[in-house]
Amino acid sequence: MNRAPGSLVPYRSERTSPVTIRSASGPDLPFGPADTPWQKTFSGLRVVDGVPQVTAPSGDPRQLYMEIPEVPFSKVQIPPNGLDERQYAEAEGLFRRYVDSQTHNFAGYQVTSDLDYQDRLSHYLDRHLNNVGDPYQSSSYTLNSKALERAVLDYFASLWNAKWPHNADDPESYWGYVLTMGSSEGNLYGLWNARDYLSGKLLLRQDCAGEAPSVVYTQALRRKGQSPHAYEPVAFFSQDTHYSLTKAVRVLGIDTFHAIGSTRYPDQNPLGPGTPWPTEVPSVGGADGTGAIDVDKLAVLMRFFASKGYPILVSLNYGSTFKGAYDDVPTVARTVREICTEYGLDERRVYHGRDRDSDFDMRSGFWIHIDGALGAGYAPYLQMARDAGMVDDAPPVFDFRLPEVHSLTMSGHKWIGTPWACGVYMTRTGLQMTPSRSSEYIGAADTTFAGSRNGFSALLLWDYLCRHSYDAQVRLAAECDGLAGYAHDRLLALQEKLGIDLWVARSPQALTVRFRRPSDAIVRKYSLSCETIHVDGEARAYVHLYAMKHLTRELVDELVRDMRQSDAFPDSEGCGARRWAGIVPALAQEDTAACRSGLLRAPVTGTRSR
Incomplete structure (x- = not known):
């Protein structure tokens, strides 16, 4: 009532x-x-x-x-x-x-759902593990998993060709930590580090009589003869970049080339004088292309700003969100170095004061960050598989073998697979911006982005890596690469039989295949990720599936069968009931014949063929 x-x-x-x-x-x-x-x-x-x-x-x-x-x-x-x-x-x-x-039925997102931690690690659900503070410093907060975290970080430092172990006195050794939020946190931290590094932020120790020493966060002063933009970094990332980058630059107050170009140089777009500045760096082939950044256009844009003295901040994708594309990191790194060298930004002095004899730091005038949320987790193994002849090709080098790479991040819940978001951030010790003071409360410097950090995440990553050798991961990476190829072939065959353009596409070495969005019922059943892409003035509704470790050929076949139904593509032209009535039985007969002849692998109960 x-x-x-x-x-x-x-x-x-x-x-x-x-x-x-x-x-x-x-x-x-x-x-x-x-x-x-x-x-x-x-x-x-x-x-x-x-x-x-x-x-x-x-x-x-x-x-x-x-x-x-x-x-x-x-x-x-x-x-x-x-x-x-x-x-x-x-x-x-x-x-x-x-x-x-x-x-x-989970097939549409780049996370691994085939998990088996429960039997071994359920004990820790009734324990509090908090890795607050720096991973390499002891803390009075003893309920932590930092010992395991350091083992995980050393593993990835080796995998990503960084100098390890971490040594606070060696600027070339790596520094990093296990993320609580996933790669969105790693991107935010990496861009924060880049902003402070390029904008001339300084950390100066002050010793006062009778007082504890302190560290003061200050701004480097522009010297006579320096560009008025010497400490104004400008950010570049492609149109296929994850939305977390857009959020990060807004939160951190970092200007993109579009923001500066549109306000200060509105008629000087070097890609087309007099035309509007693009909001992001174009990708190869535009919206319908592979999703990799267009290095030539990036070079034109960078040269415009480097010539005016702006420091260059580039974020690259290594396994982009929707197309799974890999930016050509070696070529971009070489291009950034060449352009910055031409304009005196490859190495520069950042002075602590205005005096002629003032102390100074030597810093590069550029920063390259790698968003390897997915790709950094498995591409090293796929490269090993290529070298062993197990796959034909592999993505390009992306890691600390390239001296121009300053930082990178990876998500643990994607390739490895964890019950919640987590990840790894890594840089070089000499590039790390130390916090303004240590926390006496926790007994360690809090050099990470968050205060409290999930200690269970380090335990999960440690558990997985202990139980999966390089050889096992190489085989898994090769199998997933093959499964992506299988899904691509099956969808192309469906497209041909239906006589409908399903826009099927797979970027080179990507674990994802994208295609025309089917009905809402199919999208929901398989949790397919959706994105609208504008191609030649046409708004195309796409979905994609990801060949992660839990995906099977049987599930791909089931998806294809569902997309043969008469109501699978309600918005497609030429898909009337009469036409479908003739197509569906014929396809079913062809699948049966193909399985019998060995062209398609018939489902086997209790197995996980890929």
């Missing part, structure tokens, strides 16, 4: 005698698994002077939030008294079945 706000509502507490409370402002909506009016969900301990001391709902969350049919929101709403055992079992059961079902 609905009651007006402020009216009296009878209520029975579990622990006390019946009480009467006055309704808080807001509607008396059904709430929780029992559809109890919200005002009746409180115990007497949460009521003061007849009024609940919390806000009432201003609207019905069940109507406002996106619906998940398998998990009705009413079943998982949390009343002030919580859920009883029966309600909890029902709610958790619904959620568990939903997650298990979606996990079985």
Whole structure:
């Protein structure tokens, strides 16, 4: 029964005698698994002077939030008294079945869902592990996994050809840490480091009599003869870059070439004088291309700003989000070096003061960051597979073999596979911007982006790497590369049989295949990632699948079968019911014949063929 706000509502507490409370402002909506009016969900301990001391709902969350049919929101709403055992079992059961079902068909995102940590590591779910502070410093906060974190970081330093182990006194040795957020955090930290490095931020130690020494964060002063833009870094990244880069430059206040060009040089776009500046560096072939950055156009843009004295900050993709593309890191690194050398930005002095004899640091006038969220996790093994003759080709070099690479990041939940987001950030010790002071509270310098860091993530990465040798990972990388090729071939064959342009494409060595978006039901069943790409004035709705370690040929075949149905592409031209009625049976017969002849591998129960 609905009651007006402020009216009296009878209520029975579990622990006390019946009480009467006055309704808080807001509607008396059904709430929780029992559809109890919200005002009746409180115990007497949460009521003061007849009024609940919390806000009432201003609207019905069940109507406002996106619906998940398998998990009705009413079943998982949390009343002030919580859920009883029966309600909890029902709610958790619904959620568990939903997650298990979606996990079985999960094909559209670059994460690994084939996980097996539970038997070995469930003990630690009842332990608190917090890796607050620098990974290489001891801390009074002893409930941490830093010993395992350091082992994980050494592993990746070796894999990425950095100098290891970390040595605080060796500027060429690596420094890094295990991320809590994933590569979005690594990108944010890398660009933060780059901004401070290129903009001339300095950390100076001050010793005052009778006081503890302190470190002061200051700005280098521009010297006579230096460009007025000497400490104004300008950022470059491609149109296929992950959206976290756009967020990062906004949060950090880093100007992109588009922002500076549009405001200070509006008619001087070097790619087309008098035309608007592009918002990002174009990719090869434009929107319909492979997704790799156009190095020639990047060079033109960089030269424009380097000639005016701007420091250059380049972020490159190594396994881009939608197309899985690899930027040509060696060619970009060489191009950046050549242009910066031409304009005196390859190496420069950053002075601590205005005096002629002032101390100075030697720094490069450029920074290259690698967003290797996916690619940095498996490409080294794919390169090993190529060298062993197991695959024909592999992505280009991207790591610390290139002296121009300053930092890189990788997500642990993608190639390796973890229950939650995590990752690794790495740079060289000499490039690290040390924090302004150590934290006496935790007993260690907090050189990382976050304060508290998830110590369980380092444990998960350590566990995986301990149980997967180089040889095993090389085989896995080769198998996934082959599975991506299999999916590409199956979709091309479907496209030919249907006589419909499904826009099937796979970028070189990518683990993803993109194609025309099918019906919403298929998109949801397989969790296919969607993106609209404008090609020659046409807005094309694409999806993609990723050949991660959990994907099988059987699941690819099932997806292809689903896309033969008459309602699979409701927005496609020429897909009328009559046409489909003739196509579908013919395709089914051809698949059966192909399996019998060995052209297609028939599904085998209990196996995971790739």
